[in-house]
Amino acid sequence: KNQVEQSPQSLIILEGKNCTLQCNYTVSPFSNLRWYKQDTGRGPVSLTIMTFSENTKSNGRYTATLDADTKQSSLHITASQLSDSASYICVVTLTGGFKTIFGAGTRLFVKA
Amino acid sequence: DVKVTQSSRYLVKRTGEKVFLECVQDMDHENMFWYRQDPGLGLRLIYFSYDVKMKEKGDIPEGYSVSREKKERFSLILESASTNQTSMYLCASNFRVGPTNNEQFFGPGTRLTVL
Numbered sequence: 001k002n003q004v005e006q007s008p009q010s011l012i013i014l015e016g017k018n019c020t021l022q023c024n025y026t027v028s029p030f031s032n033l034r035w036y037k038q039d040t041g042r043g044p045v046s047l048t049i050m051t052f053s054e055n056t057k058s059n060g061r062y063t064a065t066l067d068a069d070t071k072q073s074s075l076h077i078t079a080s081q082l083s084d085s086a087s088y089i090c091v092v093t094l095t096g097g098f099k100t101i102f103g104a105g106t107r108l109f110v111k112a
Numbered sequence: 113d114v115k116v117t118q119s120s121r122y123l124v125k126r127t128g129e130k131v132f133l134e135c136v137q138d139m140d141h142e143n144m145f146w147y148r149q150d151p152g153l154g155l156r157l158i159y160f161s162y163d164v165k166m167k168e169k170g171d172i173p174e175g176y177s178v179s180r181e182k183k184e185r186f187s188l189i190l191e192s193a194s195t196n197q198t199s200m201y202l203c204a205s206n207f208r209v210g211p212t213n214n215e216q217f218f219g220p221g222t223r224l225t226v227l
Contacts, residue, residue: 034215042221043204044155044216089155093214
């Protein structure tokens with residue numbers, strides 16, 4: 001069964017600290033993996049995308065990694081800011097580009 | 113800037129009512145999607161459309177129907193709303209291109225409460 005599991009469900013960190021969010025997937029055949037950020041009351045916005053051959057991708061303070069062998073991805077946030085408080089959703093697309101599987105998300109709270 | 117708009121941010125309806133949720137995108141995208149988002153479950157695909165008048169069932173189509181009469185507009189219809197359809201509804205769109213150009217652009221969502 002195609003699944004995307006994220007951990008932790010929620011996370012509280014202090015402003016300025018780093019954190020890492022995890023995503024494990026059992027999707028096949030794999031095409032690409034995206035991380036989305038969803039602010040409260042808004043729709044998700046894409047942060048990064050990685051294909052099978054890419055193992056890291058950065059977008060400012062956000063760095064995503066992908067291990068296609070173990071089917072794991074992580075999203076690392078450096079020097080967190082209050083505006084990083086949001087849900088982070090891992091999304092895997094199957095080959096063909098159409099079928100996408102969404103993780104349930106990690107809710108991140110950054111406190112001053 | 114891509115813009116996907118949804119007709120309402122908040123909606124309260126009664127059981128049995130017919131409910132229309134409208135979505136409009138301004139980027140000439142071929143594909144449009146309707147999802148519902150519930151805590152702990154992630155986004156689940158209800159229906160999608162890859163062209164005008166074309167529609168495909170997603171993972172949870174029961175109790176819903178859709179309409180796409182124009183390329184920029186995709187409507188979700190709840191024929192007879194039930195309390196278990198209380199949820200956040202998100203519309204998205206993207207181009208029909210290669211698998212790595214499949215970023216979906218989302219609207220702000222409609223929070224529907226069925227009493």
